[in-house]
Amino acid sequence: MELQRLRTVFRTALELPEEAEVDGLEYRGIEKWDSLAHMSLVATIEDEFGVMLDTDEVIDLSSFDRARQILEKHGVVLAD
Amino acid sequence: MLTEVFTLRQSEKEERLRAELVELVAHHRRNCPPYDRILAALDTDPEPATLAELPWLPVRLFKTRKLASVPDDEVIRVLTSSGTTGDVSRIHLDRAAAATQSRMLARTLGTVLGPRRLPMVVVDRAGVVGDRRSYSARGAGALGMVNFGRDHLWLLDADDRPDVAALKDFLARHGDAPFLIFGFTFMVWRYLYEVARDHGLDLSQGTLVHSGGWKKLADQAVDNAEFRRRLGADTGLTRIHNFYGMVEQIGTVFLEGPEGGSLYCPDFADVIIRDPVTWEEAPVGTPGLIEVISTLPTSYPGNLLLTEDLGVVHGVDDGHWPGKRFSVLGRLPRAEARGCSDTYTGGR
Numbered sequence: 001m002e003l004q005r006l007r008t009v010f011r012t013a014l015e016l017p018e019e020a021e022v023d024g025l026e027y028r029g030i031e032k033w034d035s036l037a038h039m040s041l042v043a044t045i046e047d048e049f050g051v052m053l054d055t056d057e058v059i060d061l062s063s064f065d066r067a068r069q070i071l072e073k074h075g076v077v078l079a080d
Numbered sequence: 081m082l083t084e085v086f087t088l089r090q091s092e093k094e095e096r097l098r099a100e101l102v103e104l105v106a107h108h109r110r111n112c113p114p115y116d117r118i119l120a121a122l123d124t125d126p127e128p129a130t131l132a133e134l135p136w137l138p139v140r141l142f143k144t145r146k147l148a149s150v151p152d153d154e155v156i157r158v159l160t161s162s163g164t165t166g167d168v169s170r171i172h173l174d175r176a177a178a179a180t181q182s183r184m185l186a187r188t189l190g191t192v193l194g195p196r197r198l199p200m201v202v203v204d205r206a207g208v209v210g211d212r213r214s215y216s217a218r219g220a221g222a223l224g225m226v227n228f229g230r231d232h233l234w235l236l237d238a239d240d241r242p243d244v245a246a247l248k249d250f251l252a253r254h255g256d257a258p259f260l261i262f263g264f265t266f267m268v269w270r271y272l273y274e275v276a277r278d279h280g281l282d283l284s285q286g287t288l289v290h291s292g293g294w295k296k297l298a299d300q301a302v303d304n305a306e307f308r309r310r311l312g313a314d315t316g317l318t319r320i321h322n323f324y325g326m327v328e329q330i331g332t333v334f335l336e337g338p339e340g341g342s343l344y345c346p347d348f349a350d351v352i353i354r355d356p357v358t359w360e361e362a363p364v365g366t367p368g369l370i371e372v373i374s375t376l377p378t379s380y381p382g383n384l385l386l387t388e389d390l391g392v393v394h395g396v397d398d399g400h401w402p403g404k405r406f407s408v409l410g411r412l413p414r415a416e417a418r419g420c421s422d423t424y425t426g427g428r
Contacts (some may be wrong), residue, residue, distance in 0.1 A: 036226075054196060058227045059179075059183060
């Protein structure tokens with residue numbers, strides 16, 4: 001699967017422009033990624049990749065990289 | 081119920097907490113000059129033999145001064161809560177403290193909710209979070225809880241009216257398997273209990289987590305026992321957990337056990353009930369002011385706080401989980417609270 005899909009999920013859920021750089025994003029690192037947007041991000045990730053995240057994973061999902069790692073744990077491997 | 085954080089018997093807990101808190105007090109003294117000055121003035125013992133002898137601060141101090149143990153550029157969140165006086169506490173969190181508080185709150189509530197995120201009813205309106213940068217206490221409470229759920233239903237509309245059709249729809253989709261309900265106590269009563277009762281809705285698969293106190297329900301003669309009894313009898317909801325916590329110790333909650341009626345302290349926290357005149361620890365069964373103790377605060381000196389709430393310890397190592405079990409009895413009347421502040425001369 002393409003890493004591009006995760007980038008698109010981040011841009012959609014966090015209401016960022018299409019060309020926004022998201023690979024280095026961290027939770028609360030930008031104003032738009034606050035706790036409310038976080039829930040929308042989690043829901044969008046779950047819908048897009050067909051996974052169910054536990055509470056611990058929702059809390060642990062603190063950056064773009066962590067999101068990628070958590071998805072890998074669920075068997076979703078995203079290629080650059 | 082599998083638990084990671086309600087495991088320690090009181091004597092073991094007190095020794096662990098004492099040792100950790102001696103370190104934390106020293107850490108805050110090194111990194112928060114105003115805190116160091118307060119403790120220097122109190123001339124406290126740096127290595128006391130008991131938990132009760134560690135120096136506490138009145139919780140209202142966070143309303144009148146900035147107390148942070150990390151440099152400004154490491155602060156990623158400032159939590160605020162308005163108290164009854166209109167003053168605002170300001171709690172400074174760095175990245176580590178913010179992560180720890182979320183994780184430990186999850187461990188604590190995970191004891192009764194399990195690891196899976198359940199479909200969730202929030203007895204509030206989505207707009208309660210308002211301006212995302214200036215959280216109200218109510219909004220912050222709801223936001224802290226949404227991580228535990230999925231497919232959230234915000235029960236109230238913009239005018240704080242419960243959306244009965246949406247609730248029926250939620251129950252049609254999720255009502256036959258475990259789901260989660262969160263809300264402030266009086267709102268759960270007014271907007272969920274009464275609606276569910278009047279419409280004959282079945283909440284028997286739900287687990288309710290609620291907080292906020294009983295004052296607004298006192299005129300209806302609803303206390304904790306009555307709340308539990310009526311919800312069970314009229315809606316089938318029997319898994320009910322009240323909790324007690326405050327923004328000044330964010331991430332630490334004292335949780336009602338499954339049997340109902342008593343709040344329990346997680347392993348990293350404790351309470352001491354103090355006589356409001358002598359400040360001595362009150363015996364089991366004797367009401368007094370609640371001191372809340374937690375090892376979580378690392379970015380601000382909030383580990384040992386004397387609240388303005390009255391409470392009573394019911395027993396020690398004799399309940400569903402080990403440690404102290406207690407109840408909150410309400411706020412200290414305001415005139416007395418002011419008196420306490422006037423006469424406050426320090427923990428020890």
